[in-house]
Amino acid sequence: MSRTARHDATIDTVRVGLEDRSYDILVGRGLLATAGQRMQPVLPSRRVVVVTDETVARLHLPTLLTGLDAAGLRHDAIVLPPGEATKDFAHLQTLCERTLELGIDRGTTMVALGGGVIGDLTGFAASILLRGLGFVQIPTTLLSQVDSAVGGKTAIDMPSGKNLVGSFHQPRLVLADMDALATLPRRELLAGYAEVVKYGLLGDIDFFAWCEANGAALAAGDADIARQAVVASCRAKAAIVARDERETGDRALLNLGHTFGHALEVERGFGGALLHGEAVAMGTIMAFDLSARLGFCPGQDAVRVRRHFDAVGLPTGIAGIREPHWTAGKLVAHMAKDKKAKDGRITFILAHGIGRAFIARDVAVEAVTELLADALAA
Numbered sequence: 001m002s003r004t005a006r007h008d009a010t011i012d013t014v015r016v017g018l019e020d021r022s023y024d025i026l027v028g029r030g031l032l033a034t035a036g037q038r039m040q041p042v043l044p045s046r047r048v049v050v051v052t053d054e055t056v057a058r059l060h061l062p063t064l065l066t067g068l069d070a071a072g073l074r075h076d077a078i079v080l081p082p083g084e085a086t087k088d089f090a091h092l093q094t095l096c097e098r099t100l101e102l103g104i105d106r107g108t109t110m111v112a113l114g115g116g117v118i119g120d121l122t123g124f125a126a127s128i129l130l131r132g133l134g135f136v137q138i139p140t141t142l143l144s145q146v147d148s149a150v151g152g153k154t155a156i157d158m159p160s161g162k163n164l165v166g167s168f169h170q171p172r173l174v175l176a177d178m179d180a181l182a183t184l185p186r187r188e189l190l191a192g193y194a195e196v197v198k199y200g201l202l203g204d205i206d207f208f209a210w211c212e213a214n215g216a217a218l219a220a221g222d223a224d225i226a227r228q229a230v231v232a233s234c235r236a237k238a239a240i241v242a243r244d245e246r247e248t249g250d251r252a253l254l255n256l257g258h259t260f261g262h263a264l265e266v267e268r269g270f271g272g273a274l275l276h277g278e279a280v281a282m283g284t285i286m287a288f289d290l291s292a293r294l295g296f297c298p299g300q301d302a303v304r305v306r307r308h309f310d311a312v313g314l315p316t317g318i319a320g321i322r323e324p325h326w327t328a329g330k331l332v333a334h335m336a337k338d339k340k341a342k343d344g345r346i347t348f349i350l351a352h353g354i355g356r357a358f359i360a361r362d363v364a365v366e367a368v369t370e371l372l373a374d375a376l377a378a
């Protein structure tokens with residue numbers, strides 16, 4: 001079975017079906033405080049190393065540690081600086097050295113407590129430490145709950161591109177505690193929402209309509225709407241990952257908005273001026289605009305996508321972030337380093353309409369350059 005889902009009063013369970021690497025995603029409240037007991041069945045020993053960032057450590061680490069104590073688990077914590085700049089080689093080295101100094105063994109489990117930065121970095125460290133440790137994801141941002149904690153892509157950024165060094169390494173459990181979202185700044189909530197909308201845009205027009213109806217409430221902090229969004233997103237991602245774990249086909253659809261978005265992130269630098277989800281929102285609009293220009297997609301669908309991102313308060317154009325030295329050519333050069341590129345050609349995720357994304361390998365670079373030049377001039 002590729003996935004299952006059941007509901008038991010407060011906790012939803014979504015199964016990621018990957019044979020002997022299958023695992024559950026639990027979505028609900030109070031999961032940090034009960035994490036030790038919930039993790040125990042997937043731990044090879046009673047020892048865990050929690051990795052988090054300074055902000056999350058202050059807000060949520062004490063609750064998690066209480067939960068680990070309650071289950072009698074031995075734990076250490078490693079706290080790193082917050083932000084995208086931490087997802088680099090230097091912090092990977094620090095994390096590996098500090099973990100090894102703790103005297104771990106192959107039965108030790110790494111626990112990522114935080115957003116996608118901590119999850120991607122910790123997952124990658126877990127995949128290489130002692131040639132592979134188990135790890136558990138405890139995502140605390142909307143983005144990490146709906147996307148990065150699920151599916152086993154782990155990575156660090158390189159100066160030349162996003163996620164260019166990494167591995168596929170599935171977690172053994174994902175605990176998405178909805179209580180954690182209560183402390184998340186609105187800008188981060190919105191950035192995560194861009195990846196929620198992605199699931200509707202790539203394959204489910206009804207879910208996009210749900211987003212149009214509920215996005216404003218989610219952005220305003222409605223916890224029940226957020227929970228529904230997390231469950232629906234995890235179901236959508238689990239289904240894709242179960243049929244294409246290593247992105248040999250369909251999984252590339254999850255990259256909708258990312259060919260453009262990653263190029264914007266690299267050009268802007270990894271310092272927080274542009275969040276990943278914000279770049280994905282801008283990139284998704286560009287992908288729909290390009291689809292419309294190339295005649296694949298009705299122009300009204302591209303307008304509808306832009307209108308929704310605009311309505312919830314996500315940035316929709318690059319005017320606010322571009323710097324004077326940016327050119328369409330530079331952005332295209334970044335895209336050429338994208339991991340989806342094949343035989344020297346950039347791969348794009350385009351759409352025949354809302355909910356109908358497809359993988360396009362033969363897009364004329366002139367059309368992309370023209371679109372970017374227009375966006376830069378707007």
Ligand SMILES: NC(=O)c1ccc[n+]([C@@H]2O[C@H](COP(=O)([O-])OP(=O)(O)OC[C@H]3O[C@@H](n4cnc5c(N)ncnc54)[C@H](O)[C@@H]3O)[C@@H](O)[C@H]2O)c1
Binds near residue numbers: 147181
């Ligand atoms: N592996 C994947 O499949 C995948 C998918 C999507 C994105 N990503 C990656 O995820 C990263 C972005 O993740 P992100 O958006 O979670 O960013 P992040 O990890 O930088 O977290 C955003 C900010 O929110 C703070 N924070 C986290 N939880 C909080 C909470 N509960 N309350 C208050 N503050 C909190 C963090 O300290 C940080 O400053 C990018 O590097 C992106 O490439 C990976």
Ligand SMILES: O=C(O)C(=O)C[C@@H](O)[C@H](O)[C@H](O)COP(=O)(O)O
Binds near residue numbers: 150162254
């Ligand atoms: O899980 C996936 O597959 C994704 O593409 C999810 C994306 O939201 C995420 O940003 C991912 O890290 C991008 O992957 P990459 O392979 O382009 O680095």
Ligand SMILES: [Zn+2]
Binds near residue numbers: 147195258276
């Ligand atoms: Zn993403």
